[in-house]
Amino acid sequence: MNLKQMSAFREVMLTGSVSEAARNLNRTQPSISHMISGLEDELGMRLFERQRGRLHPVPEAQYLFKECTDVLNRISSVSQNMQRMKTMESGELKIVSMPGPATVILPELICQHLGTKPEVKATLLSRSSDAVQQLVGSQQFDLGIADHDPARTIEASLVSAETFFFDCICAVPAEDPLADLPVITPAELSGKPLATLFTEHRSHILTRRAFEAEGQSLNVRFVGQFFHPLLTYVEQEFACAIIDPVTAESWLSRAAQPNSIVFRPFAPAIEFGIDLLTPAYRPASLLAGSFADRLIEVFMKIGARRMGQGSSGEAVA
Amino acid sequence: MNLKQMSAFREVMLTGSVSEAARNLNRTQPSISHMISGLEDELGMRLFERQRGRLHPVPEAQYLFKECTDVLNRISSVSQNMQRMKTMESGELKIVSMPGPATVILPELICQHLGTKPEVKATLLSRSSDAVQQLVGSQQFDLGIADHDPARTIEASLVSAETFFFDCICAVPAEDPLADLPVITPAELSGKPLATLFTEHRSHILTRRAFEAEGQSLNVRFVGQFFHPLLTYVEQEFACAIIDPVTAESWLSRAAQPNSIVFRPFAPAIEFGIDLLTPAYRPASLLAGSFADRLIEVFMKIGARRMGQGSSGEAVA
DNA sequence: TATATTTATAGAAAAAATTTATGAGGTGGT
DNA sequence: ACCACCTCATAAATTTTTTCTATAAATATA
Numbered sequence: 212m213n214l215k216q217m218s219a220f221r222e223v224m225l226t227g228s229v230s231e232a233a234r235n236l237n238r239t240q241p242s243i244s245h246m247i248s249g250l251e252d253e254l255g256m257r258l259f260e261r262q263r264g265r266l267h268p269v270p271e272a273q274y275l276f277k278e279c280t281d282v283l284n285r286i287s288s289v290s291q292n293m294q295r296m297k298t299m300e301s302g303e304l305k306i307v308s309m310p311g312p313a314t315v316i317l318p319e320l321i322c323q324h325l326g327t328k329p330e331v332k333a334t335l336l337s338r339s340s341d342a343v344q345q346l347v348g349s350q351q352f353d354l355g356i357a358d359h360d361p362a363r364t365i366e367a368s369l370v371s372a373e374t375f376f377f378d379c380i381c382a383v384p385a386e387d388p389l390a391d392l393p394v395i396t397p398a399e400l401s402g403k404p405l406a407t408l409f410t411e412h413r414s415h416i417l418t419r420r421a422f423e424a425e426g427q428s429l430n431v432r433f434v435g436q437f438f439h440p441l442l443t444y445v446e447q448e449f450a451c452a453i454i455d456p457v458t459a460e461s462w463l464s465r466a467a468q469p470n471s472i473v474f475r476p477f478a479p480a481i482e483f484g485i486d487l488l489t490p491a492y493r494p495a496s497l498l499a500g501s502f503a504d505r506l507i508e509v510f511m512k513i514g515a516r517r518m519g520q521g522s523s524g525e526a527v528a
Numbered sequence: 529m530n531l532k533q534m535s536a537f538r539e540v541m542l543t544g545s546v547s548e549a550a551r552n553l554n555r556t557q558p559s560i561s562h563m564i565s566g567l568e569d570e571l572g573m574r575l576f577e578r579q580r581g582r583l584h585p586v587p588e589a590q591y592l593f594k595e596c597t598d599v600l601n602r603i604s605s606v607s608q609n610m611q612r613m614k615t616m617e618s619g620e621l622k623i624v625s626m627p628g629p630a631t632v633i634l635p636e637l638i639c640q641h642l643g644t645k646p647e648v649k650a651t652l653l654s655r656s657s658d659a660v661q662q663l664v665g666s667q668q669f670d671l672g673i674a675d676h677d678p679a680r681t682i683e684a685s686l687v688s689a690e691t692f693f694f695d696c697i698c699a700v701p702a703e704d705p706l707a708d709l710p711v712i713t714p715a716e717l718s719g720k721p722l723a724t725l726f727t728e729h730r731s732h733i734l735t736r737r738a739f740e741a742e743g744q745s746l747n748v749r750f751v752g753q754f755f756h757p758l759l760t761y762v763e764q765e766f767a768c769a770i771i772d773p774v775t776a777e778s779w780l781s782r783a784a785q786p787n788s789i790v791f792r793p794f795a796p797a798i799e800f801g802i803d804l805l806t807p808a809y810r811p812a813s814l815l816a817g818s819f820a821d822r823l824i825e826v827f828m829k830i831g832a833r834r835m836g837q838g839s840s841g842e843a844v845a
Numbered sequence: 846t847a848t849a850t851t852t853a854t855a856g857a858a859a860a861a862a863t864t865t866a867t868g869a870g871g872t873g874g875t
Numbered sequence: 876a877c878c879a880c881c882t883c884a885t886a887a888a889t890t891t892t893t894t895c896t897a898t899a900a901a902t903a904t905a
Contacts, residue, residue, distance in 0.1 A: 212607055214530050215893080229852060242894050244853060249892095254607070256614045264851040264902050271613045274667065274808070278606045282599055286529055289595040290571070296588045297573045353587070494577035496587035532862075546883060559863050561884060566861095581871050581882040 212253060214286070217279040219246035220258065224268060224276045301330040302498045307346045308356035311437045312485075313337035316461040317356070320509065324502050331498065340486075344370060347488040353499030356506075359484025360413060370488045375507070375515035377456050379414060379481040380474045382441075384448040390473045395451075397427040404432035406441040406452040417481045418453050424479075446471045455483040456513045485510070529570060531603070534596040536563035537575065541585060541593045609667045613807075621650045621815050624663045625673035628754045629802075630654035633778040634673070637826065641819050648815065657803075661687060664805040670816030673823075676801025677730060687805045692824070692832035694773050696731060696798040697791045699758075701765040707790045712768075714744040721749035723758040723769040734798045735770050741796075763788050772800040773830045802827070 222232035223243065233240040247266075251258050258275065259266035268276070295301035304325070308317055317335055325331050338346065340357035347355035348370045355370070365372045381395040389399055401422075407415050422429040433444045438458040444450040446468070459474045466472075487503060489495055495503065511517070539549035540560065550557040564583075568575050575592065576583035585593070621642070625634055630652060638650050655663065657674035664672035665687045672687070682689045698712040706716055718739075724732050739746040750761045755775040761767040763785075776791045783789075804820060828834070 212603055213532075230850085238893095239895055240852075241854075241896085245893080248853085254610050254614070256610070261852075264900090266852080271610065274613065275606065275610060278602070282602055282606075285595070285599055285602075289592065289599075290529060293571050293573070293588065293592060296591065297571070302588070494574075494584055494586045497573075499587075547881085555862090556864055557883075558865085558885080562862075565884080578883075581869090583883080 212250065214283070216246050216250040216253075218283055219243050220250055220272075221276065221279045221283060223247060223259075223266065224272065224279075227266070229266065295330060297497065299331065299498045299501065300328050302332075302496060304331065304333045304354075304496075304498045304502055305352045306334065306354045306356070306499075306502075307336040307338055307343050307352045309340045309343060309358055310337045311439065311455075311458060312356050312461075314437070314439060315465060316457060316509075319461070319464075320502070320506060324505055344488060347490055350490045353489070353496055354503055354506075355486075355488035357486045357488060358413070359486045365486075365488075371491050372489075373487045374484045374518045375487065375510045376482050376484045376518060377510075377513065377515055379418075379453050379477055379483050380456050380459055381477040382445045382452045382454055382459065382472050382474055384445055384451075385471050385473050386448060387451070389451065390475070392475060394478050395475045396478050397422045397425045397429075400451060401427035402430050404430050404450040406433035406435065406444040406450040407431050408438065408441075409434055409436060414453070414455070414481060414483055421479050421481060442466075442472060453477055453481060455485075457485065457510070460509070460513050485515075529567065531600070533563050533567040533570075535600055536560050537567055537589075538593060538596045538600060540564060540576075540583065541589065541596075544583070546583065613667050621648065621671075621819060622669045623651065623671045623673070623819075624653040624655055624660050624669045626657045626660060626675055627654045628756065628772075628775060629673050629778075631754070631756060632782055633774060633826070634823075636778065636781070637819070637823060641822055661805060664807055667807045670806070671820055671823075672803075672805035674803045674805060675730070676803045682803075682805075688808050690804045691801050691835045692804070692827045693835060694800045694802070694827075694830065694832055696735075696770050696794055696800050697773050697776055698794040699762045699769045699771055699776065699789050699791055701762055701768075702788050702790050703765060704768070706768065707792070709792060711795050712792045713795050714739045714742045714746075717746075717768060718744035719747050721747050721767040723750035723752065723761040723767040724748050725755065725758075726751055726753060731770070731772070731798060731800055738796050738798060759783075759789060770794055770798060772802075774802070774827070777826070777830050802832075 219232060219236065219238075219242075222235055223229055226232050226235065229243045229247065230240045233243045236243065247258065256271065257269060258272045259268055261267075292301060304321065306317065306321070313335060314337075321333050321335060325333060334352075336346070336352075340360065341363070343355040343357040344363070344365070346352050359374045359376075381389075381400070383389045383395070389395060392399065405418075407418060409415065419429055432450055433441065435441050438452075438454040439462065441450075441452040441454060442458070442462050445452050446466075456474075462472070463469050463474075487506070489499075489503070494500075507515075507517075536549065536553065536555075536559075539552055540546055543549045543552065546560050546564065547557045550560040553560065564575065573588065574586060575589045576585055578584075621638070623634065623638070631654075634652055638652060642648050642650060651669075653663070653669075657677065658680070660672040660674040661680070661682070663669050676691045676693075698706075698717075700706045700712070706712060709716065722735075724735060726732065727736075736746055749767055750758065752758050755769075755771040756779065758767075758769040758771060759775070759779050762769050763783075773791075779789070780786050780791075804823070806816075806820070824832075824834075
């Protein structure tokens, strides 16, 4: 049994005539006739009684007709669905991220990306960077976003990573005199209250190291788990903060009073890396691929330096 | 899309290799390779990423795989069913029934029916009511007899059902004073030992409800799986029983001492339904059709109320 | 009866599937 | 580094399947 036979058979059942079926299917009558007799031979039974030049379906043909109809409909809907997946009008986008980007910037990007595609579903999970790698490695997610930590070894056999390096920038209250400086250094911040991440975080360590290298005093007044909340302390003029530019960008685009904080370059450079993880050996879905492109575009606009790593450099390209 | 492409694709997904798929399908590797690329061209998208000489399915391929698997399975079962339907024609009467009627009444009727046709074979299987529907639906049997259970949904696409409703009757020992009454009610049976089916059975539930409604005490002394054995308790004067009239009829026609039990109407009516199932789309063979007629005749004689249901009312007519 | 219909069949032509032969690329062992 | 042995893709030749043309037989219709 093949689809040609099945659709010929269906058409004959619908029209009650080989000739009519042939016209509807843009074939010649002998072609359809041949299909039907081929099907009959294959099944080893008559599907139609030939009476006075006409075809009359036997009872068993009714059963076959229903099945053929179902199968053919199913296949045509599969084709349609594949087309929609191709144009990304359908499908699923599964992302797992560390908590920072998961709160604002990723939901925002996902909304932009899915804008006019009601059929597309999106999943965004917020997990620790270690868990992100684990989940992407288990092939359950299309894309993972994690803190880059040189201490963490990428399981290259399971995920591909591409790292984007940023230089952290300094957030100061707009009213603060520091806001007038083009670049901010430990000397300017010496003794001033700062808001930073917890002491184990790489950005905290690098900040402390920078202050120590220049012999300046580091006054950590506020400690948080993510960058974003630190900006509230800055906004309220309680502290300055050295944060990553991705968070700064999302704050600028979202805050009620974007003018209340100014962002200035910080020297020496405090490098902050974000890993984009994709499942190894499992090509990105079209949807995930173009989403990664969009995310990378945002990163590059903010001034990221790109650096492939893991099993394959162009995995997220 | 055609079936060759689909089964090639399925095999590649299953084996993860074009070469292996080719071996399994008894084709050469280039043949499968060609099928896959043809499918990709047709859909206008890659189904596999070619990395290091291997194929890695894109996520969209997973969807296609599931659909292909379903469709191919469906088609192969259609072929099988057509083969079965073919052999079911003519010379064989295939019946599957719930255990009750299968023990006495059906064999009896089959004997009557085949009386003068030595070349006709008969199969009678005894299965649970659920299994009966399944087997008739798979087009392997001409006729199914099952308990009617309003909770069970008839797969109208696969079987047609006609239901016959009976009012249960009360079996009492001939020597029992109750035997003189024209109608028996819960009041008369209050506290008297009864033999019934297991507590989950619809007839048991309805009996219990009738007793409760009249505030009479129900004393179930014997429990069985089928109606017929219950009559032994009645015959031995250990209990009364509320049973279906079909079983009563077959007992009357078969028992060594039919006078040892008398059957009386029971009030309030306890309804008991039997489904006659026939394969949909396959009108019964002459043999099966006339057998069903004979069975229906017996049912009507016993006082059945007929009620069509399922996909086509006159399916068993 | 003459004229459309219908379906079936034979043979030629076209299309599709399959095979053989081959090449390019990757893996693993020595 | 080299070799044997994998992988998949491609091209050309071959086989199989499908479709077409032409035609015949049967039936319905005017």
